[in-house]
Amino acid sequence: MRAYLPAYDALTPDSLDHALELLDTHPEEYVPFAGGTDLMVLLDWGKLPRKKYLNIWNLSELKGIQEDESFISLGGLTTYTEIQASEVLQKEFPNLCQAARWSGAWAIQNRGTLGGNIANASPAADSSPALLSYGAELEIVSRSGVRRLPYSEFHTGYKEMRLEKNEIIRAILLPRSSVENCHHYYRKVGTRKAQAISKVCLAAFVKWEGNKIKECRIALGSVAPTVIRCPKSEEILTGKTLSRELKEEAKATLGQEISPIDDVRSTKDYRLEIAVNIFDEFLDELGGCKEG
Amino acid sequence: MKKVDIFFTINGVKKTVSAHPMKRLLDLLREELELTGTKEGCGEGECGACSVFVEGKLVNSCLIPSLQVQGCEVKTIEGVADGEQLHRVQESFLKEGGAQCGICTPGMIMAAIALLEENSEPSYEEIQEGLAGNLCRCTGYTKIFTSVVKACQK
Ligand SMILES: Cc1cc2nc3c(=O)[nH]c(=O)nc-3n(C[C@H](O)[C@H](O)[C@H](O)COP(=O)(O)OP(=O)(O)OC[C@H]3O[C@@H](n4cnc5c(N)ncnc54)[C@H](O)[C@@H]3O)c2cc1C
Ligand code: FES
Ligand code: FES
Numbered sequence: 001m002r003a004y005l006p007a008y009d010a011l012t013p014d015s016l017d018h019a020l021e022l023l024d025t026h027p028e029e030y031v032p033f034a035g036g037t038d039l040m041v042l043l044d045w046g047k048l049p050r051k052k053y054l055n056i057w058n059l060s061e062l063k064g065i066q067e068d069e070s071f072i073s074l075g076g077l078t079t080y081t082e083i084q085a086s087e088v089l090q091k092e093f094p095n096l097c098q099a100a101r102w103s104g105a106w107a108i109q110n111r112g113t114l115g116g117n118i119a120n121a122s123p124a125a126d127s128s129p130a131l132l133s134y135g136a137e138l139e140i141v142s143r144s145g146v147r148r149l150p151y152s153e154f155h156t157g158y159k160e161m162r163l164e165k166n167e168i169i170r171a172i173l174l175p176r177s178s179v180e181n182c183h184h185y186y187r188k189v190g191t192r193k194a195q196a197i198s199k200v201c202l203a204a205f206v207k208w209e210g211n212k213i214k215e216c217r218i219a220l221g222s223v224a225p226t227v228i229r230c231p232k233s234e235e236i237l238t239g240k241t242l243s244r245e246l247k248e249e250a251k252a253t254l255g256q257e258i259s260p261i262d263d264v265r266s267t268k269d270y271r272l273e274i275a276v277n278i279f280d281e282f283l284d285e286l287g288g289c290k291e292g
Numbered sequence: 293m294k295k296v297d298i299f300f301t302i303n304g305v306k307k308t309v310s311a312h313p314m315k316r317l318l319d320l321l322r323e324e325l326e327l328t329g330t331k332e333g334c335g336e337g338e339c340g341a342c343s344v345f346v347e348g349k350l351v352n353s354c355l356i357p358s359l360q361v362q363g364c365e366v367k368t369i370e371g372v373a374d375g376e377q378l379h380r381v382q383e384s385f386l387k388e389g390g391a392q393c394g395i396c397t398p399g400m401i402m403a404a405i406a407l408l409e410e411n412s413e414p415s416y417e418e419i420q421e422g423l424a425g426n427l428c429r430c431t432g433y434t435k436i437f438t439s440v441v442k443a444c445q446k
Contacts, residue, residue, distance in 0.1 A: 003314075005312045005314055005315060006312065008312075008313075008314045009313070009314075010313040010314050010357060010359045011313065011359070012359060012362065033357075035355075036355050036356060036357060036360070037337060037355055040316070040336075040337070040354070040355040040356070040357070041336045041337060041355070043314065043316075044335045044336045044354070045336075053314070053357075055357075055359050055360060057360055081349075104337070104425065105340070105424040105425025105426075106350050106403065106406065106407075106422060106424075106425055107337075107340060107343055107350045107351050107352045107403070107425050108337060108352070108425065110349040110350055110351055111351055111352075111355065111356075192424075195338060195424065195425060
């Protein structure tokens with residue numbers, strides 16, 4: 001059932017400060033509205049909460065990809081199209097570019113934003129595992145100032161997150177390091193590449209030191225109530241040289257670290273098997289670089 | 293909430309329309325401006341029948357509230373031909389049988405034009421990827437892809 005429009009209100013704030021002031025003084029009334037690719041679907045279903053929507057799409061303070069020595073900073077409004085077009089992201093953070101390329105089709109990629117994907121907090125969000133694989137941080141603003149938070153601490157439960165009603169995700173920060181001796185892996189399994197919501201998604205990043213794994217981050221989507229990192233599996237691999245035994249140990253651990261469920265898109269058993277299989281593919285790729 | 297005035301440029305003509313700020317651009321086009329070339333398929337971003345350009349970028353007009361086209365340049369299928377002269381993608385769809393019932397066709401053509409503007413010589417796979425957001429229940433896609441391949445050769 002289509003929504004009843006007069007029950008809604010929407011307006012465009014003049015600036016980020018104006019938006020933050022409205023959110024701060026009327027926290028139960030106003031909700032940010034970015035590319036609308038999640039919110040408008042709810043409107044179509046008649047399920048969009050009857051609130052006042054703050055059109056933040058044009059706020060220049062939330063746009064653009066900036067780089068300094070330590071971080072690449074992506075404004076909360078950075079679209080999937082902009083991510084794919086960025087040379088520095090292609091070079092240093094290819095998992096994120098791959099995620100962007102497989103999120104929706106072109107028309108969605110022109111409109112869907114990274115901030116929207118994060119705040120929508122779907123456990124199947126495709127950019128999230130990529131961000132976790134790179135140890136991303138969030139810059140969150142409110143009228144009282146700016147705070148920084150590791151993205152791995154942001155999602156606390158199904159659709160629950162550390163974002164207050166008066167706050168906006170201003171930017172996503174990706175920590176830079178030398179691009180040598182790195183291995184990146186991103187794989188989304190869905191009914192098809194474009195448009196399909198993931199059944200399982202895995203992103204991983206490894207930094208080698210000689211033939212030892214110096215640093216390792218493994219993240220998965222659609223296998224738990226939120227997107228997750230897999231710290232136990234990471235720990236098993238860190239500081240080690242890859243061997244067949246180590247791979248088996250890591251796979252067994254990963255299988256226990258995730259808790260997929262049955263839903264309309266897939267089953268628990270299928271997800272578990274696929275997650276371990278694509279993790280195996282990632283380990284094989286890794287082995288291809290350094291084994292023997 | 294009452295209606296607001298939306299000022300924007302539609303197919304090169306400046307317009308002001310009074311509309312609810314959350315009214316979908318799709319409905320603004322079809323109901324207020326009588327531009328019924330843009331179709332509704334799914335209403336939720338999946339099928340691409342409602343594809344138009346906003347500020348030169350391909351978007352789904354079912355996912356855009358009117359408020360977000362304030363001051364923008366919007367182009368629909370009605371604005372693609374140059375007077376009587378059809379766009380080469382339109383010509384090609386006509387000639388190659390790229391349309392059957394025609395419901396997906398305006399959106400397909402908008403997506404194909406967006407693709408060719410980005411990449412004037414797309415491979416077959418790139419055409420498939422570029423049109424991945426547009427669904428067709430009639431043609432089986434082959435004739436649509438052929439129409440785009442032929443349009444590139446013009
Ligand atoms: C056809 C279709 C296909 C899709 N395919 C995929 C896919 O493959 N993978 C995937 O992960 N997603 C997919 N999506 C979902 C959606 O496109 C993404 O989640 C997108 O990134 C949402 O961004 P947005 O700007 O459109 O969000 P909006 O709809 O504008 O907002 C979503 C939520 O985020 C909040 N919000 C937005 N920006 C901010 C901010 N800066 N700070 C605080 N809160 C904010 C809003 O209040 C709202 O609660 C798809 C959607 C559609 C319709
Ligand atoms: S009607 Fe807009 S994408 Fe289907
Ligand atoms: S021609 Fe009928 S849906 Fe494509």
